[in-house]
Amino acid sequence: DGGITxxxxxxxxxxxxxxxxxxxxxxNHDAMYWYRQDPGQGLxxxxxxxxxxxxxxxxxxxxxxxxxxxxxxxxxTVTSAQKNPTAFYxxxxxxxxxxxxxxxxxxTRLTVT
Amino acid sequence: xxxxxxxxxxxxxQKGGISIINCAYENTAFDYFPWYQQxxxxxxxxxxxxxxxxxxxxxxxxxxxxNKSAKQFSLHIxxxxxxxxxxxxxxxxxxxxxxxxxxxxxxxxxLSVIP
Numbered sequence: 001d002g003g004i005t006x007x008x009x010x011x012x013x014x015x016x017x018x019x020x021x022x023x024x025x026x027x028n029h030d031a032m033y034w035y036r037q038d039p040g041q042g043l044x045x046x047x048x049x050x051x052x053x054x055x056x057x058x059x060x061x062x063x064x065x066x067x068x069x070x071x072x073x074x075x076x077t078v079t080s081a082q083k084n085p086t087a088f089y090x091x092x093x094x095x096x097x098x099x100x101x102x103x104x105x106x107x108t109r110l111t112v113t
Numbered sequence: 114x115x116x117x118x119x120x121x122x123x124x125x126x127q128k129g130g131i132s133i134i135n136c137a138y139e140n141t142a143f144d145y146f147p148w149y150q151q152x153x154x155x156x157x158x159x160x161x162x163x164x165x166x167x168x169x170x171x172x173x174x175x176x177x178x179x180n181k182s183a184k185q186f187s188l189h190i191x192x193x194x195x196x197x198x199x200x201x202x203x204x205x206x207x208x209x210x211x212x213x214x215x216x217x218x219x220x221x222x223x224l225s226v227i228p
Contacts, residue, residue, distance in 0.1 A: 040122070040220060040221070042219055042221050043202065048215065090156050090157070100145060100162075104149075104156030106154075106155055
């Protein structure tokens, strides 16, 4: 059963704490992406990785960090430097470095209080 | 700067009617235009996509119309059903620049199909 898994579905943290969101794919896709979704804002790219051990900043990378040590995994850390971390976070992957189709995971809703 | 402008923000359509969502762009380098459908609490899923060398693409009840000269494209949902109620996002891909092949998304349209 191939796909993208994100865990957990809901995550609660206190302000000032770092938190890591998990994203795993078993589609053998080369490229992986992290998006943030806020009501009425669409999807905004945080980071993306086209190959293992390489990643690039997207439009809103400040306050976030990522790693890509394995092809199937692309965890996102929301640091305490992110001023407004409460949001719905979506992970996606695409078969090659050219994203003709991005497959999305189910998302993680992060609430920071 | 918003590179893909989507309208309307929300749309209410009667069952059986036609839903129309519009997107406009400025970057003539965009070379791929997908539409995604998202149900509440779920990730978006690709619905249909078009390249700028064709003016229309149809898949079942879903049609993309593309006007290259006007830099606009639209999604038409024929015979809209309550199960189509979701948020729809248009997107565009830029093959040039440092962030090559990234997708830029519109802000989304929340469609409600009422019985």
